[in-house]
Amino acid sequence: MRDVEVRQIQYFVAVAEELNFTRAAERLAMTQPALSRAVRALEKTVGAVLLSRTPQGVTLTSAGQVMLSEGRSLLDRLDDSLARVRRAAGPSAPLTVTSPGCEAALLDRLVREYNGTGPARPVRAEVGTLGDQVRRLRSGRADLALGWGEPEDPGLTGVVLRYDCPRVLLGAGHRLAERAVLEVADLADEPLVDWSGDEDPLRDPGLWPAGPPGRPGPRVSDGLQMLAVVGLGQAAAVTVASENTRTPPGGTVSRPLRDGPRLPLRLLWSRERGTADVRDFARYAARCLQRGTAQ
Structure with a gap:
C-alpha cells in the first residue's frame, strides 16, 4: 500500500x-x-x-x-494532520479557498487578481462539492468557501458577495429561446430536469412560496446529462447563475428568471479562524463583485 x-x-x-x-x-x-x-x-x-x-x-x-x-x-x-501543520505554520501558509465546480472560473479569477496585489499571505483555490467545502472548513484544511445559500453550521460565518437570480437553460430551438428574460409563470407547463443529487441550492421549497416552477421532467445525475436533455429539447433547466449558465455551450441558450428567488453568493469561514488575512480576502472579493470586475 x-x-x-x-x-x-x-x-x-x-x-x-x-x-x-x-x-x-x-x-x-x-x-x-x-x-x-x-x-x-x-x-x-x-x-x-x-x-x-x-x-x-x-x-x-x-x-x-x-x-x-x-x-x-x-x-x-x-485532513486533521494537514490542518495541524497549517496552524503550526501560521501566517506563512497560503490561504485556501474552495468552491463548487460551477464557480471554479470565478474563484480562479478572484484568486489570481488578489494575489496580483501582492498580499502578505497569498491564496490558492480548490474545487469540491458543497459537502466537501463544509468538511474542509470544519477541519481547517480550507480557510474560506464560496457557495450559495445560508450557512446551517453555527460555527461558520461569512459575507454575502452578491445576490443572484436563477437562470433558465433552454435548447436553442425552444419556444422560449427568443425571450430575453423569463418569468416563473412562463415555465408553468414546462418539463424541468430533476437532479438526483441533494446539494442543489434551488431544491429548497422555502425558495418557492407558490411552489416550484414547471413540472418534473427527465431525471439527471450530472451536468453532461443535463446539457444533453436540454439540447435535445426534452426539458429546460433552472440553475444557479454561475459562469457556466451565463455562457452556455452550443445548442443551448441561457435566460435570466426575473422573478425567481434571489440566492446569496457567500464566502464562508470558521468563526474560530476568522483571521485578518481571511477578512482581507473576503473584503477584496466583495469589492470585485460589486464593481463587476470578476463576473
Whole structure:
C-alpha cells in the first residue's frame, strides 16, 4: 500500500460516493478518462477489483466497500494532520479557498487578481462539492468557501458577495429561446430536469412560496446529462447563475428568471479562524463583485 497515492484514494472515494464517473469527474474538476485510468491504477496497485462497471452504472464490490470506509478514514486523518501543520505554520501558509465546480472560473479569477496585489499571505483555490467545502472548513484544511445559500453550521460565518437570480437553460430551438428574460409563470407547463443529487441550492421549497416552477421532467445525475436533455429539447433547466449558465455551450441558450428567488453568493469561514488575512480576502472579493470586475 506504500505505492498508493493520496490523490488515487481521493479519486476513488469521489467515484464510490457518486457511483458515476462523469459526476465524480465534474466534482474533481478533471476529465472522465483520466479519472477512470487513475481508479484502474489503484485497483492494480491494491490487487483487487473495487468497482463493478456495467452499462447501468457503477457499484462497489466487497473490496470496494472496505476501500471506501478505509479511504474516508485515511483522508479524514490526513485532513486533521494537514490542518495541524497549517496552524503550526501560521501566517506563512497560503490561504485556501474552495468552491463548487460551477464557480471554479470565478474563484480562479478572484484568486489570481488578489494575489496580483501582492498580499502578505497569498491564496490558492480548490474545487469540491458543497459537502466537501463544509468538511474542509470544519477541519481547517480550507480557510474560506464560496457557495450559495445560508450557512446551517453555527460555527461558520461569512459575507454575502452578491445576490443572484436563477437562470433558465433552454435548447436553442425552444419556444422560449427568443425571450430575453423569463418569468416563473412562463415555465408553468414546462418539463424541468430533476437532479438526483441533494446539494442543489434551488431544491429548497422555502425558495418557492407558490411552489416550484414547471413540472418534473427527465431525471439527471450530472451536468453532461443535463446539457444533453436540454439540447435535445426534452426539458429546460433552472440553475444557479454561475459562469457556466451565463455562457452556455452550443445548442443551448441561457435566460435570466426575473422573478425567481434571489440566492446569496457567500464566502464562508470558521468563526474560530476568522483571521485578518481571511477578512482581507473576503473584503477584496466583495469589492470585485460589486464593481463587476470578476463576473
